[in-house]
Amino acid sequence: MTPTANKPIRIALQLQPQHAEYADIRRTASEAEDLGADIVYTWDHFYPLTGDPDGKHFECWTMLAAWAESTSRAEIGALVTCNSYRNPELLADMARTVDHISGGRLILGIGAGWFQKDYDEYGYEFGTAGSRLNDLRDALPRIEKRLSKLNPPPTRHIPLLIAGGGERKTLRMVAERADIWHVIGDVDVVERKSRILDEHCAAVGRDPNEIERAVFVRGEPGDNAERLLELGVTQFVPSTTGPDMDLSSLRAWLKWRDSLSA
Template sequence: MSRVRVAVQIAQERAGYEGIRRAASEADRLGADAIFNWDHFFPLGKDRDGKHFEAWTMLGAWAESTSRAEIGTMVSSVAYRNPDLLADMARTVDHISGGRLILGLGAGFRAWEAEQYGYEFGSPAQRVEQLGNALQRIERRFAALNPPPTREIPVLVAADGPKALRLVARHADIWHTFAKGEALGEKVRQLEGYCRDLGRDPGEIERSAFVEGDPWVVGPALRKHGVGLFTVITYGPEHSLDELRRWLAWRDEQAG
């Protein structure tokens, strides 16, 4: 059975940066295993006019203001940045943070947002193809950078469709899924099959999911499917960490 880790996603919407920084520092102090933001340009939901900040410049700041937790995006759309540049950005944050970056990647899903910033937003099949191309380019760029990353930067891929799961099997260190219940079990079986086709041990890929609710109920149900990374989400402007505290208590109980 995989280890249990607990993370928090600090959604950088509807809040000033001082509050976001305070939440990240407190999550680090509490013992979160990872602290994520998200890669959006506007708040989610119907109200698109609220405060919002960009993800990667924020990660550079978190690399200095936190000291122990891994940090990353959950997740960066590969359509929003040249993949070679994104690899360089990731390598730089990796060095600033002392080797604590997780590179979270996805195909993107918010057409309106992409169009507002002038990015093309293709069909689902085109976006998955773009994700596959980006993963290959990022791997090549990591190998060419001077200095290289401080470690093999863990690559997290958010995916649930068959073609995207094949990319997870080939490239990812962490698989983030949105599936629940029986659907999650089916996705796990698909991923394990794709890993077998490639001759890869599926146990090498950490499984990740967003969570809410009672960890003593929700956690064991996800553990049955091998989930090891549990991420709670906190929203502005308050960015309460009460749910994170509950999940950390559950994590520590599992370790005991």
């Protein structure tokens, strides 16, 4: 499968909102857009994942609403929203609202959740990996139904990104509903998971080429970039974090993207 034939190669940045002042986060999001990033993502946690576990941190969706005003071209979204933290109908309304504020630039990224400290500190039931995946499965049609009822409706079909590589449940949900699939892993992992996703697509009657495939990347593009392209990956996501907010990896991947069309 080679969806690169009909999908643009896109470079996204995951801007991790930890160990930094909000002014620096806002400046970095705008700088990433000015450099040419196609998408700027945040994440959905309540505490840092690296460094001081009680360090500075900011909430995801409040910040996305602010980014909707402070940026103007790049798509924005969470990589990814934790399904457990918000009622599905409320999340749909939040997404619709940020979609309007941004002028139709929101990507609704969602996953089942995994960071137990968030759950414990904020009073959510952690459950099990299986129960959280079941909750996500049940939430997705509720989100779709609420989006169809809202007045005014979204400005466009809000792209749904589902993250994860669970071969039985997650990839089935991706095949059934996602516009974008994000997976974490090396080339061998991406190859295996992509093959299984294709099998789920065949089972549900979905053209696998309809699904944009995204993966985290580090450093500068190398041979793995070409191998990932061959596997159908067209969205590449370097990341940066506070307090320094280094964009050198983003710059390298943007240069690579632009060289392919030169």
